[in-house]
Structures are given as structure tokens and as C-alpha cells.
Amino acid sequence: MKGIEFWGDSLDVIRNLPEGARAAIGFQLDRLQRGLQPDDFKPMKTIGSGVEEMRVRDAGNAYRVIYFARVEDAVHVLHAFQKKTEKTSKQDLAVAAQRFKQLDAERRP
Incomplete structure (x- = not known):
């Protein structure tokens, strides 16, 4: 089973979500650790x-x-947040992109 790496404040954000959301996210992260896909996801190309x-x-x-x-x-959990609008905010996308860039840089020899 894969481990989980939380980037930035993502773990703290998840811990501060309502209990139902935390439980659902935990269940889906467990699926990912076991090599399965979450029930509802989309690529973020x-x-x-x-x-x-x-x-x-x-x-x-x-x-x-x-x-x-x-x-x-x-x-690697790059970012977690409550979505309050139809579109994902530019700030949330920028946070995730910056953390992915850092992850990519650390993984390269």
C-alpha cells in the first residue's frame, strides 16, 4: 500500500473540515493508496x-x-479546499501548481 505525502497545509485543511467531509476524503485517499481510483475525480491537466x-x-x-x-x-496530496463557486479559483489552482512544480523538482535527479 502506498504512503501519503501531504504538501503545504493540505493535512491541516483536511483536519479542519466537517466530520462527514473528512471521513469521505479519508475513504477516497485509502482507495488511492490501494491503487484504485476515487469514486468521483477529474484530471487536472x-x-x-x-x-x-x-x-x-x-x-x-x-x-x-x-x-x-x-x-x-x-x-501526494497537493492541495485541499472547500469549493464555494462553480469554477475552481485561480488561487487554488496556483497553489496546487506551485506544489506540483516543487514535487516534480524534488523527484528529478
Whole structure:
């Protein structure tokens, strides 16, 4: 089973979400660790190749976890947030992109 690497404040953000959202995200992260896909996700090609966004709904609210799981050693959680508008904010996309760039730089020899 893969480990999980949380980038930036993503773990703190998840820990501060409502209990139902935390439980749903935890379940989906477990699926990723086991090599399965989350129940609801989409590719985030604008951030990077292999980056995906997990979609979770709880009590009428939408939550997102942007991650990279295309490596054998770990699921890399780049960013987590509550989605409050139809479109993902430029700030949330920029945070995920910056963390993916850092991850990519660290993984290269």
C-alpha cells in the first residue's frame, strides 16, 4: 500500500473540515493508496500530467483534493479546499501548481 505525502497545509485543511467531509476524503485517499481510483475525480491537466482532483460532497457543500498518485511510493496530496463557486479559483489552482512544480523538482535527479 502506498504512503501519503501531504504538501503545504493540505493535512491541516483536511483536519479542519466537517466530520462527514473528512471521513469521505479519508475513504477516497485509502482507495488511492490501494491503487484504485476515487469514486468521483477529474484530471487536472492544467496543473500537470497525472494530477487529478477528487470531488467530495457533504451536507450540501463541495470539497476538493488535488493530488498526484502516478508514482509507486506515495499519493501526494497537493492541495485541499472547500469549493464555494462553480469554477475552481485561480488561487487554488496556483497553489496546487506551485506544489506540483516543487514535487516534480524534488523527484528529478
